[in-house]
Amino acid sequence: MRFIFYLFIVGVVYQLNAQQAFEAGKLTDSIPVANTTNETFALYLPTSFVTSQASPILFIFEPAGRGRLGVETFIEASETYGHILVCSNNSRNGPYDRNFNIAANLFDHVFSSFEIDENQMILAGFSGGSRLAWAIALAAGNIAGVLACGAGISEIQQPILQRQEFSYVGICGNRDMNYREMQDLNTYMSKVTYDHTLFTFDGGHIWPPPEEITKAFDWLALQLHKKGNASMTDDDLYKSYKHNYKNAQKSEADGHILNAVENYERVLSTYDSIFTLDTVSVHLNRLKKENSYKKAFKDRTLAFEKEKQWANTFYERFSADYNQPEKADLDWWEKKIRQLNDKYANTNTEFQHMLERIQFNLYAMAFSRNNPNLYQSTEAQRNFCSALGKLVYSD
Structure with a gap:
């Protein structure tokens, strides 16, 4: 190729x-x-x-x-x-x-x-x-x-x-x-x-x-x-730097601390060979020491760990049920999906985002199996995937 x-x-x-x-x-x-x-x-x-x-x-x-x-x-x-x-x-x-x-x-x-x-x-x-x-x-x-x-x-x-x-x-x-x-x-x-x-x-x-x-x-x-x-041009480079620096400042001002750190880090890695950015570096280091950043970073790390566990559980069960749809237990799926929502729907922002990611990932798995360009599913398999998709987004 x-x-x-x-x-x-x-x-x-x-x-x-x-x-x-x-x-x-x-x-x-x-x-x-x-x-x-x-x-x-x-x-x-x-x-x-x-x-x-x-x-x-x-x-x-x-x-x-x-x-x-x-x-x-x-x-x-x-x-x-x-x-x-x-x-x-x-x-x-x-x-x-x-x-x-x-x-x-x-x-x-x-x-x-x-x-x-x-x-x-x-x-x-x-x-x-x-x-x-x-x-x-x-x-x-x-x-x-x-x-x-x-x-x-x-x-x-x-x-x-x-x-x-x-x-x-x-x-x-x-x-x-x-x-x-x-x-x-x-x-x-x-x-x-x-x-x-x-x-x-x-x-x-x-x-x-x-x-x-x-x-x-x-x-x-x-x-x-x-x-x-x-x-x-030098003017283009400076405008680019200022634009990205202002994006980082806006994220920080809006309280999006993880996004702010992401943007400040990109400013440093992208422009440090062109401009002197000591003040940006000092500000970024101070920001990373703040409790708000430490908490947000810890929350996201924990959310990723839980997300991986849930994703593995759902993927293994989905694979088994898809391969043998006549044995699929939709009650199990309904119980697990309800449990997932009850546990994370009213928690902190990072876990709420995690909940949405897991839900859509599960829906996408079911939806993709009904795509004839990707899979040659049987009628029973398609019916199982359709039923599961409706359970994920029941509303």
Whole structure:
């Protein structure tokens, strides 16, 4: 696969074919992919787009093949940084081989239609699309960055990252079922000094808000600048630093202590080689000594531990019941779900967030088994999953 994607991405001779002219600043959906029968994609050209100049590009992978939604999420960032936005209407949660072929067709079409800056190619995705973006980046070997929304990679896969050169930025809601996974990945990347960061926001398993996307692009732009693949002026660098510093200050002022520390740490790791940030470092160290931070950090750590226990219990039981649905005991599920709610619904914020993550994870397990692109479930298995989903969100 590495050779295949290298061929499509780098070996394609850039040429502006006699193709339909697309209007800059306008989202165009359902554009046919050349040499395919029914594959289409959504496209957005930033208002700064110039046909004769090589443009940076972002390929987006939406887990349900909603190209328009995928592109809309990144328009604010596109206008700020000038990236062409492309999102397939056919790539979706399912077998990687199928999605790799769809992506290869899309790359072939786009790179034969537009002049692309090969040093500024970024992949992004949400949920299963995030995992796909990472897999394609591994195969391609010349991607500048991956913007992973709402899903990271498994613990087993983590060592693979040590052999990669692309920057990795994660974005995840604190009530997202994959929040703990992405926090663990962030910790691992810090240990191996991988070029990475993680943005978190108050939300569930959804595409991040455009302002969070733009923050991530801001970070990626600076990584490209440091590697010599993009150019930022001194004024751009200072504005970027001040913007991120103000975000950290706002989180602190709003009482979101964990998010504030996350932002201050990113300011230091990102800009300490450019500006003198002694005052930021002193302030961060003081903040970490405050009781409010220690309590919030301890609460989240305990919540993660309990979440892992509940998740393992539910996964083992779900696997057994799914494999033998005729023996599934829905009363057991109803009792456990009620117990989970009674125990954590009225506790501290971190445990309430944990409750939402567990609930959605269980619902997602059941929902995904009824997706024919992922599983060939029997009628009995589908009925069990449907019944379980209704128990999780009974209201």
